[in-house]
Amino acid sequence: MMRFSNLLVVHMKSKYIKTKVIFTFLLLSLLIGCSAQQDTIKLGSILILTGDGNSWGIAERNGIDLAVEEINAAGGINSKLIAVNHQDDKLDPKTAITAFNTLTDIQGIDILIGPTWTPTALPLTELADQKKVLMISPSVGRKEFNEGSNYIFNLWPHDYLLADELAKMIYEEGQRNVAIIGAAEPWSQDLTQAFTKKFEQLGGKTFVQEPAMDQIDLRTEALKIKEKQEIDSVVLISGAMNVGLLAGKAIRDLGSTLPFYSVVVGDNMIQQAGKTYDGMIMLTSSTPNDVFVEKYNKRFGVPIDYGADTAYDAVMLLAQAMKETESENPTVLQEYLTGLKTYDGVSGTLTFDGKGGVTKPFLVKEIISGEQITVERSSLS
Incomplete structure (x- = not known):
């Protein structure tokens, strides 16, 4: 009986020590984890x-x-x-x-x-x-x-500030009738509104089209621009998006050589455009x-x-x-x-x-053979 009691005591002590070790390990892990979190932003x-x-x-x-x-x-x-x-x-x-x-x-x-x-x-x-x-x-x-x-x-x-500056630049170049290809989404609409307001305040006229973002066939929009003989140039407000690029290609496919203008067109889109955007003038805040x-x-x-x-x-x-x-x-x-x-x-x-x-300050760039060439550095007025 005595021997059994001693074995029971030893077993209980062993179990207690194991439990304590496990508890200590878990506590340390928790503390280390908290410390790691506190040391990380x-x-x-x-x-x-x-x-x-x-x-x-x-x-x-x-x-x-x-x-x-x-x-x-x-x-x-x-x-x-x-x-x-x-x-x-x-x-x-x-x-x-x-x-x-x-x-x-x-x-x-x-x-x-x-x-x-x-x-x-x-x-x-x-x-x-x-x-x-x-x-x-x-x-x-x-x-x-x-x-x-x-x-x-x-x-x-x-970006509406760039659209405003672009309107002034185009008007100062002597152009009075501009076609605008935007898109039916807030950013493009914001810029289209800013450009149109400024250009018309200066005395110019605009012809605006805002296709859906996911529209693929832009031939109708391109034909409408070609039919308007008075158009001096095309502003691809949505030129940074796929819909703007497709519109530009559709216009060029009709044989139009009207000058293109835009704002903030990234290098990836320029590479996709190939010859379509060659000669395009754009304003950008990327500096x-x-x-x-x-x-x-x-x-x-x-x-x-x-x-x-x-x-x-x-x-x-x-x-x-x-x-x-x-x-x-x-x-x-x-x-x-x-x-x-x-x-x-x-x-x-x-x-x-x-x-x-x-x-x-923003930059005025011309796209030549897929490269963005800085033409001018200007400040917002």
């Missing part, structure tokens, strides 16, 4: 990574990753490393909302970079404001986005400096495209805000960013308007 991105516009989104993802690599290599921010969770919105509003909720509600991330384009940006404005999620877009050229919430910032100047272009090309082995420089600047601007405020709180950061006057980044010198938007 989590950012999210919502970008176009597949489908129409993905060349911009991929370039922006690369710009973000490049900035994060450099920051982490230098020791991080306030001794913390950065981790980024990239989400693909596929230029679909519902997908963008799902991505936003995944990052904020499931991943617990409240600082986001993106979106890439307007269709997926505007549906997130109210959500960001409600949840106090800080968002910085590298390329949404709509004031309704950043002015819709104190928590939203835009490092890409509002990466030479050092960044070289660094980007070396790191990723592909030519730089729109949004890479501003996405890089978005991360660096956040890093500056976190260092200056010693905080990662979205409210603290948005108050810091709202108070900024200027920022010198790889995308140029940005002047903040106090409402989450920026302005900076």
